Amino acid sequence: MTDQAFETPVAHATAPPGGFEPAPRTSHLDAVVSRIARAFAGELSTGDLAELRRLPPGDPSAVAFWKVASACLRPAGYLLASGESLARDERAWGALLASFAHLPPHHPGTPLGVALARAEMSELRFVRLLRAREEALLYAVRNTARFLAAKAIGTNWTDLARLVLSDSAVHAEEVRRNIARHYFGTLGRTE
Numbered sequence: 640m641t642d643q644a645f646e647t648p649v650a651h652a653t654a655p656p657g658g659f660e661p662a663p664r665t666s667h668l669d670a671v672v673s674r675i676a677r678a679f680a681g682e683l684s685t686g687d688l689a690e691l692r693r694l695p696p697g698d699p700s701a702v703a704f705w706k707v708a709s710a711c712l713r714p715a716g717y718l719l720a721s722g723e724s725l726a727r728d729e730r731a732w733g734a735l736l737a738s739f740a741h742l743p744p745h746h747p748g749t750p751l752g753v754a755l756a757r758a759e760m761s762e763l764r765f766v767r768l769l770r771a772r773e774e775a776l777l778y779a780v781r782n783t784a785r786f787l788a789a790k791a792i793g794t795n796w797t798d799l800a801r802l803v804l805s806d807s808a809v810h811a812e813e814v815r816r817n818i819a820r821h822y823f824g825t826l827g828r829t830e
Contacts, residue, residue, distance in 0.1 A: 668804070669747070671715045672797040675736070676745035678707060691740035696777035699733030707736055731803050734777035735796075738784035743793040751798035752821025755783070758790040765822055769815045776806055 679688065687703035694701045699708075708729075712718045718728055739745075746754070755765055760783075771779040780803055787794060798818060805811045 668800055669797050671711060671717065672800055673745065673747070674711045674715070675707060675739060676796060678711060679739060680744065682710075683707070688740050691736050694733055694737040694740075696734040696737060696781050697730040697774060699729040699736075701733075704733055704736055708732065730777065731806070734780055735800055735803055738781050738799060739796050741781070741784040741788045742796065743788060743791060745796045746793035747795050747797070749792075749794050750818070750821040751794050751802070752818040752823075753825045754787060754792050754794035755818075756822045756825035758787055758792045760786060760822075765819075769819060772806060776803060 683691075683703060683706065687706065690701045690703040691707075694704065699705075708718055712732060718725065718732065720728060755768075764786075768779045768783055780799055784799070801814045802818065805814045
């Protein structure tokens with residue numbers, strides 16, 4: 640993903656068959672994640688969601704992954720690269736979709752750091768999440784999603800997406816610091 644990929648509007652593509660609504664004509668990451676959340680809430684079958692939950696991090700081999708990719712990601716300008724860049728983006732989105740499938744419904748008003756603090760994630764585990772890179776980050780994000788699901792605490796899925804998609808970008812540390820501000824700010828208010 641390029642640094643601009645988060646907010647760059649793209650031309651709308653036609654919707655694939657299968658009952659999915661097309662992604663918005665102009666899109667950015669928040670809108671795309673909201674579109675994915677709507678698909679998870681009503682358009683994907685329970686079998687599709689179970690298939691996504693079983694998807695190993697970084698392995699976009701499930702049919703359900705390709706349903707979401709063709710309905711939500713490609714029309715919004717994601718997964719359009721080629722070669723190693725495309726493979727990296729597919730692995731990242733595969734890990735994200737698997738993580739989203741574990742989480743309670745999308746809560747746009749609850750930043751990831753706030754949710755993790757409310758769920759009482761230990762500082763050690765939290766720091767490991769923020770320090771994880773590349774393949775280790777894909778596993779850490781899935782484990783974080785499972786942790787939040789076990790605590791029944793929802794979060795803004797877009798924050799997870801920004802964390803994963805910014806991994807090798809110039810602004811990766813800015814994304815991580817923002818999550819840390821919310822986490823430690825919430826901890827400070829509860830002590």
